[in-house]
Every structure is written in C-alpha cells, then in structure tokens.
Amino acid sequence: MVSQLLNGVQGMSSLIAIDWGTSSFRAYCLNESGKIFSAINSPLGILHVEKDEFAIILASEVSRLEGKQENSPIILSGMITSKNGWVEAPYVECPASCSQLAEHLVLYEDDTLGPLWFVPGLRQFTPQPDVIRGEETQIAGLEQVGEHVVILPGTHSKWVHMQDYTVMSFSTCMTGDVYSALLQNTILSTAADGSWTQTAFIAGLQAAQQYHKQQKSLLSTLFQTRAQEILGLAPAKEGKGFLSGLLIGTEICDALSLGYDSKRPYTIIGEDTLVLLYRQALELYGKSSMVPKYNPAAKGLYRIARAKNLI
Amino acid sequence: MVSQLLNGVQGMSSLIAIDWGTSSFRAYCLNESGKIFSAINSPLGILHVEKDEFAIILASEVSRLEGKQENSPIILSGMITSKNGWVEAPYVECPASCSQLAEHLVLYEDDTLGPLWFVPGLRQFTPQPDVIRGEETQIAGLEQVGEHVVILPGTHSKWVHMQDYTVMSFSTCMTGDVYSALLQNTILSTAADGSWTQTAFIAGLQAAQQYHKQQKSLLSTLFQTRAQEILGLAPAKEGKGFLSGLLIGTEICDALSLGYDSKRPYTIIGEDTLVLLYRQALELYGKSSMVPKYNPAAKGLYRIARAKNLI
Known part of the structure; x- marks a missing residue:
C-alpha cells in the first residue's frame, strides 16, 4: 500500500x-x-x-x-x-x-x-x-484531438477509435485471458515453467505477422510453440516468450487490418511492463506510439x- | 470396461x-x-x-x-x-x-x-x-486410394493430406484443448454451466465462417460470446454451443483455405459425438464426409x- x-x-x-x-x-x-x-x-x-x-x-x-x-x-x-x-x-x-x-x-x-x-x-x-x-x-x-486510436492492453485488451474526446467504436481482444488460460490448462503449459526471453518474444511477433499474412488461425499456429520444442527447432523452455509474442502480435496484426491502422502515434494506456511489450511490438510492425x-x-x-x- | x-x-x-x-x-x-x-x-x-x-x-x-x-x-x-x-x-x-x-x-x-x-x-x-x-x-x-484428406478431431485435431496409403503432410489444430481451457479459465467460463444447444452450435459455425471472411482472429471474436450475452443478443446460458461452433468452424474454415480443401469426401476418424459435430459443420460449409x-x-x-x- x-x-x-x-x-x-x-x-x-x-x-x-x-x-x-x-x-x-x-x-x-x-x-x-x-x-x-x-x-x-x-x-x-x-x-x-x-x-x-x-x-x-x-x-x-x-x-x-x-x-x-x-x-x-x-x-x-x-x-x-x-x-x-x-x-x-x-x-x-x-x-x-x-x-x-x-x-x-x-x-x-x-x-x-x-x-x-x-x-x-x-x-x-x-x-x-x-x-x-x-x-x-x-x-x-x-x-489528443482529431482522429486517433487508443490501445488498452490487458486481460481483455481494448482498441478504441476516437474522434477528439468521443469514443466512436471499439473492439475487445481476449489476449491476456487467453494467454493465461493456455499456460494453465493446455499442452502449452510446459512453457509456463520456462523463462520469458526477449528473443523468443520477437520470434513470436514475427511468426504472428507471417501467420496473419497466410490467414492461419491461432488454432493451427499455437501447436507450433510445442512442435518447435519437440523437434529441437526452438530452445526448450522459451515457449512463454514465443507464446506472448504470438498472441500480442496476432492481436495487433488483426486490429491493423480491421480498421485500427493509424498513421498517427497510438496512445497506449496500461500496466508499465505490458505497455512496453506493446510498444516494442508496434515498433517492429512500423508503428509509433506514445504513453500519457x-x-x-x-x-x-x-x-x-x-x-x-x-x- | x-x-x-x-x-x-x-x-x-x-x-x-x-x-x-x-x-x-x-x-x-x-x-x-x-x-x-x-x-x-x-x-x-x-x-x-x-x-x-x-x-x-x-x-x-x-x-x-x-x-x-x-x-x-x-x-x-x-x-x-x-x-x-x-x-x-x-x-x-x-x-x-x-x-x-x-x-x-x-x-x-x-x-x-x-x-x-x-x-x-x-x-x-x-x-x-x-x-x-x-x-x-x-x-x-x-x-481410400488417390489423393484425399483425413480429419481426426479431438484435443489436438489433425488434418492429413494422403496420397493412397502415404501420409504426405499434416496440420495440428489445438481446438479441443483451447475449448476446454477457455471454459475453465477465462471470462467465458460463465458458459460452462449452461446447456449445449444445436441452435447455438450452428450460430457459432456461421459466425466462424463470417469472421474467417473478415480475417478476424479468435482473440477479437471470442469476447463476442460474452458481449452478446451481456447485451441480450444471445440467450443466456447458450454460450457453450456457440463457442463450440465458433472453434470447430474456425478450424475447418482455416483448413479449407490452407490447402485442405477437397472435392472428395473427407474421412473423419474420432469419438462418435465429435465426429457427428464435424460432419454437421462440414455439411453446412458444403463439404461431404464419410466415416470408416x-x-x-x-x-x-x-x-x-x-x-x-x-x-
């Protein structure tokens, strides 16, 4: 306190x-x-x-x-x-x-x-x-005035279209909720004991972008976190960072193609660590952002x- | 036994x-x-x-x-x-x-x-x-001989490209594992107590097809199961069937667009109840199937x- x-x-x-x-x-x-x-x-x-x-x-x-x-x-x-x-x-x-x-x-x-x-x-x-x-x-x-987009990452991330001080419309992504459920209850839970690494996070972001282009859903891409480990293609115990990148990346690529693409910097509001991850992800995808x-x-x-x- | x-x-x-x-x-x-x-x-x-x-x-x-x-x-x-x-x-x-x-x-x-x-x-x-x-x-x-596709629905569903008796390639979808994790550990768990209805299942399959066309990922569509309930657009306690349809539908639409589209009947192998759901889903999407x-x-x-x- x-x-x-x-x-x-x-x-x-x-x-x-x-x-x-x-x-x-x-x-x-x-x-x-x-x-x-x-x-x-x-x-x-x-x-x-x-x-x-x-x-x-x-x-x-x-x-x-x-x-x-x-x-x-x-x-x-x-x-x-x-x-x-x-x-x-x-x-x-x-x-x-x-x-x-x-x-x-x-x-x-x-x-x-x-x-x-x-x-x-x-x-x-x-x-x-x-x-x-x-x-x-x-x-x-x-x-911020004019047309802009606000991102509020979290258990249920929100993407919000703003016109001056008016909320025009928004979209909820269950990213944090799904991340935690996958780590607790699925075959991906083996990743929960591992460490979170920046390298694996970036690899997850890149994979998300590639899968989005190929129109692959999470259902068919999630298992690759596990398959890569079994086949020795990804360091064991790095699944957590990869999964985190895969989900955050999927959320962002999805939002960008669904009308939340913006030339102006995105405003990001949330818990410090999470805001940092979203800023890194946006930067990798060529987007700038700011924090109040x-x-x-x-x-x-x-x-x-x-x-x-x-x- | x-x-x-x-x-x-x-x-x-x-x-x-x-x-x-x-x-x-x-x-x-x-x-x-x-x-x-x-x-x-x-x-x-x-x-x-x-x-x-x-x-x-x-x-x-x-x-x-x-x-x-x-x-x-x-x-x-x-x-x-x-x-x-x-x-x-x-x-x-x-x-x-x-x-x-x-x-x-x-x-x-x-x-x-x-x-x-x-x-x-x-x-x-x-x-x-x-x-x-x-x-x-x-x-x-x-x-079955010739070129054909086998589907094995389950915790980790498999879609398999066959040439005569040879497995050419395959793809794993974590559908069952994700369904169970979402019902156990996320805000969608309110649906777990409800009943599974055929009407909600079909609505989920139709939603999956629509979202697939719009290229929306599960992260942004999943919350709608909950939002529809809150806003009185879907009968309360029918989320389970809708979620089931949304996930099975996403798996199928995904697979169809990723090269598992086949003019020949799909062979489906698995537990009876699940096989029936997949056959219904495929039929809705205009595809025929058979069971050994x-x-x-x-x-x-x-x-x-x-x-x-x-x-």
Missing part, C-alpha cells in the same frame, strides 16, 4: 476519485484544478471483497488519503459499477463523450460516505456487439466530475 | 493390438485375417498409470482378452510410445507409408510379456513443423504388423 504527497502538490481535496477494478483498488485526492496530491493503491479489487463490505472498505481506504476533506464528492469507475460490483451503472451507447458519461452517472447515497457517483460503461451493437467498463474513464482523461505522462484514470474521473458540475 | 466376442468372429489370436493413449487403453485380439474377435476398453490411459506400472497393467489387461494365445505378437501405438510413455519410438519423417512405420518399429523385450513392438509417430519440418503420434496408426488402417465402417486403429496395427512380417 502506498500513501504519499505527489510531486509536491499539496492542499485539500476537491474530489475523491476511485478507480476500483477486478483485482485492484486505487484512490486519489485531487485539488480544484485536477492535480493529484495524495493516492492509495491496494489489492482490494472487487474479486477480493465481499459484496456487503464495499462501503466499509471504501470508508476505510478513503480515510487513509492525506488531505481528504469530508465534503468532497466521491466518484467511482471500473468493475465496481458493474452487475458484480456495488451499484450497477447501465451502459451508455457509443459514440459517447465525457459529457454523456457525466449525464449518466448513477447517484447512490451512502449513510456514512454521503453521495457516491458511479460512472457507466459503454456499449455498441455495430460494427460488432461489445462492451467496455473502466477503460472509458481512462480514455476520458486523454488530451499523467494518470489517465484520475484525470478522466476529474473531467467527468467537472462535466457534471460536481466541482 | 468391455470384453466381448465381436460380430460372431471367433478363434485364437494371431495378433494383440494395443491403442494406448493419454486417457484411454484399448486392446484387441485379431485373427490371422485381421478380424477383431475380442476387445477391451479401459480408462487406464498413460496419464492415469505410473511409469513403472506399464508392464503390470499391460499384462493384467491383456490376460482379460478372450481367445488370447501366449505366443501372439503384441504391437502398441499411441502416447505409450512417446517420451512420457513406456518405450519411446522416435518420429519417422513425412511422407511416410505403412511400410516406413513397420520399418521403424521399436522392439522391447519384456520379461513376462515377451517381445513388444512400439509404433513410431510422424514428424515434418515443412510446410510447418509438426508432429503426430497415435493417429498415424489409425490412418494406416484406411482403405471398421476400427481404423486395430486395422492399422494389423497392417503394420503384416508389413513387418510379424504375422
């Missing part, structure tokens, strides 16, 4: 912003101009908290935030706003901007904490049925709260 | 044929002309037997075969001939026929059981690195034993 004054920004809170996901809980105190001056990060994601304990946990975590004022509005996003979370905020239809998110905030009055504002997720029916929850708030924190210098979730929550005139 | 006299064929064994895979053990007594007259089927696959107990299990199972003669040669195929099995039979290079398999049989003298003959698997380096073990024996039992009327593993073992002059 971390609690600190950040970048010398001090003061009293104007907003308490909560990014509460499946596996982690993050809380921020922001001042009137949207600067973060204290933060907490804990593993108390909704998977690790009983349904009737959300209020207790939130009160206890928020009380640890330095500089917190009693009357600051509290805004929450992430899986805590889903059916499996605390207060469900129904999906808003795409295209949707920050204002639409603000308009559909769900208010819940808590006895102890006072008014709590839950941010809705987004849904679309075309070009294919899809849903997003949590990432819409991170995207709302971005600065600020915390997009906190910034997004601030923007939505502003649009709702909560501050 | 089953032990029986089959189709009224009686006599004394000329050959004991063993198909010993990962999850099951099958033994057959065949007479001089290759007719099966007694058989045993048990769940004692190599995953369920300790390495030092292979000889004991084999002796005990074989002793239950009716009409077994002491001096009949014993021939074994399947994962029992792999590194994780009992006696490893190194892979033979493709193209390979029944004669090549016979030529590379590995002899092991067991104190109790006498000479045991282990059938090698096949390997190839082009068009892509791949290996096969167990299925080569089933294929060796086929009758005899037991291809037993017939293949007999042919290989004949080619080695064991009988």
Whole structure:
C-alpha cells in the first residue's frame, strides 16, 4: 500500500476519485484544478471483497488519503459499477463523450460516505456487439484531438477509435485471458515453467505477422510453440516468450487490418511492463506510439466530475 | 470396461493390438485375417498409470482378452510410445507409408510379456513443423486410394493430406484443448454451466465462417460470446454451443483455405459425438464426409504388423 504527497502538490481535496477494478483498488485526492496530491493503491479489487463490505472498505481506504476533506464528492469507475460490483451503472451507447458519461452517472447515497457517483460503461451493437467498463474513464482523461486510436492492453485488451474526446467504436481482444488460460490448462503449459526471453518474444511477433499474412488461425499456429520444442527447432523452455509474442502480435496484426491502422502515434494506456511489450511490438510492425505522462484514470474521473458540475 | 466376442468372429489370436493413449487403453485380439474377435476398453490411459506400472497393467489387461494365445505378437501405438510413455519410438519423417512405420518399429523385450513392438509417430519440418503420434496408426488402417484428406478431431485435431496409403503432410489444430481451457479459465467460463444447444452450435459455425471472411482472429471474436450475452443478443446460458461452433468452424474454415480443401469426401476418424459435430459443420460449409465402417486403429496395427512380417 502506498500513501504519499505527489510531486509536491499539496492542499485539500476537491474530489475523491476511485478507480476500483477486478483485482485492484486505487484512490486519489485531487485539488480544484485536477492535480493529484495524495493516492492509495491496494489489492482490494472487487474479486477480493465481499459484496456487503464495499462501503466499509471504501470508508476505510478513503480515510487513509492525506488531505481528504469530508465534503468532497466521491466518484467511482471500473468493475465496481458493474452487475458484480456495488451499484450497477447501465451502459451508455457509443459514440459517447465525457459529457454523456457525466449525464449518466448513477447517484447512490451512502449513510456514512454521503453521495457516491458511479460512472457507466459503454456499449455498441455495430460494427460488432461489445462492451467496455473502466477503460472509458481512462480514455476520458486523454488530451489528443482529431482522429486517433487508443490501445488498452490487458486481460481483455481494448482498441478504441476516437474522434477528439468521443469514443466512436471499439473492439475487445481476449489476449491476456487467453494467454493465461493456455499456460494453465493446455499442452502449452510446459512453457509456463520456462523463462520469458526477449528473443523468443520477437520470434513470436514475427511468426504472428507471417501467420496473419497466410490467414492461419491461432488454432493451427499455437501447436507450433510445442512442435518447435519437440523437434529441437526452438530452445526448450522459451515457449512463454514465443507464446506472448504470438498472441500480442496476432492481436495487433488483426486490429491493423480491421480498421485500427493509424498513421498517427497510438496512445497506449496500461500496466508499465505490458505497455512496453506493446510498444516494442508496434515498433517492429512500423508503428509509433506514445504513453500519457499523467494518470489517465484520475484525470478522466476529474473531467467527468467537472462535466457534471460536481466541482 | 468391455470384453466381448465381436460380430460372431471367433478363434485364437494371431495378433494383440494395443491403442494406448493419454486417457484411454484399448486392446484387441485379431485373427490371422485381421478380424477383431475380442476387445477391451479401459480408462487406464498413460496419464492415469505410473511409469513403472506399464508392464503390470499391460499384462493384467491383456490376460482379460478372450481367445488370447501366449505366443501372439503384441504391437502398441499411441502416447505409450512417446517420451512420457513406456518405450519411446522416435518420429519417422513425412511422407511416410505403412511400410516406413513397420520399418521403424521399436522392439522391447519384456520379461513376462515377451517381445513388444512400439509404433513410431510422424514428424515434418515443412510446410510447418509438426508432429503426430497415435493417429498415424489409425490412418494406416484406411482403405481410400488417390489423393484425399483425413480429419481426426479431438484435443489436438489433425488434418492429413494422403496420397493412397502415404501420409504426405499434416496440420495440428489445438481446438479441443483451447475449448476446454477457455471454459475453465477465462471470462467465458460463465458458459460452462449452461446447456449445449444445436441452435447455438450452428450460430457459432456461421459466425466462424463470417469472421474467417473478415480475417478476424479468435482473440477479437471470442469476447463476442460474452458481449452478446451481456447485451441480450444471445440467450443466456447458450454460450457453450456457440463457442463450440465458433472453434470447430474456425478450424475447418482455416483448413479449407490452407490447402485442405477437397472435392472428395473427407474421412473423419474420432469419438462418435465429435465426429457427428464435424460432419454437421462440414455439411453446412458444403463439404461431404464419410466415416470408416471398421476400427481404423486395430486395422492399422494389423497392417503394420503384416508389413513387418510379424504375422
């Protein structure tokens, strides 16, 4: 757990912003101009908290935030706003901007904490049925204008078409979820004990590109991770990096050919290690990328709260 | 466990044929002309037997075969001939026929059981690195001549290019392994509790064909099983059939476009329920198929034993 004054920004809170996901809980105190001056990060994601304990946990975590004022509005996003979370905020239809998110905030009055504002997720029916929850708030924190593409790698990676600050459409790739399931439960689990190497990762990225050109599906390419090892063509115990490259590469090649190709740099938001892998992969495929210098979730929550005139 | 006299064929064994895979053990007594007259089927696959107990299990199972003669040669195929099995039979290079398999049989003298003959698997380096073990024996039992394609659906489905009785090349699809891993370990596991329906299976097959045309990878199509449910577009609890259709359909569309397209009927070998699903899928895609009327593993073992002059 971390609690600190950040970048010398001090003061009293104007907003308490909560990014509460499946596996982690993050809380921020922001001042009137949207600067973060204290933060907490804990593993108390909704998977690790009983349904009737959300209020207790939130009160206890928020009380640890330095500089917190009693009357600051509290805004929450992430899986805590889903059916499996605390207060469900129904999906808003795409295209949707920050204002639409603000308009559909769900208010819940808590006895102890006072008014709590839950941010809705987004849904679309075309070009294919899809849903997003949590990432819409991170995207709302971005600065880039014009037509651009945002990538949010993870368990369920999201590729998002943006027009200025509006989410036009998006696509979910189950890359992280599939990677982990393959390593846990299939014949490829022999790779799980091995080390992750950069060389094998690059080889996986190159293989993905080649297979994509040949229109081979993962079902027929995955076994090659194992066959190459059996036939002595790839160093034993390097399957993990290869598989990682194969899946990330497949996700990217797929997205590029499905309309997410962009001449402008891609914005990538996510966990540091994963962002680095995606940046390397994009570079190998001739694409440039950038990473926001600020915390997009906190910034997004601030923007939505502003649009709702909560501050 | 089953032990029986089959189709009224009686006599004394000329050959004991063993198909010993990962999850099951099958033994057959065949007479001089290759007719099966007694058989045993048990769940004692190599995953369920300790390495030092292979000889004991084999002796005990074989002793239950009716009409077994002491001096009949014993021939074994399947994962029992792999590194994780009992006696490893190194892979033979493709193209390979029944004669090549016979030529590379590995002899092991067991104190109790006498000479045991282990059938090698096949390997190839082009068009892509791949290996096969167990299925080569089933294929060796086929009758079809000319150029044709054999499909062996399963945990690791195999598509095989044949020229008369020779395996020219093949391709492994991890369809069954991936299906089971996705249902056990990903967000799609909500579908595992639901029922399997024919309607959802057909919808999955149709989706696979559409996605294949659009060149979408599984990573980006899999999540739609879940999104459709969340958005109320697909009946809840029908994800299992849809996922099954999506994966089997992806395997088939992939194979058809990768050179396994054939105007002649496909030969399908495998477990009854699975064979039926593949036949339905192929029919939907305008392809005809057939199923051998005899037991291809037993017939293949007999042919290989004949080619080695064991009988």
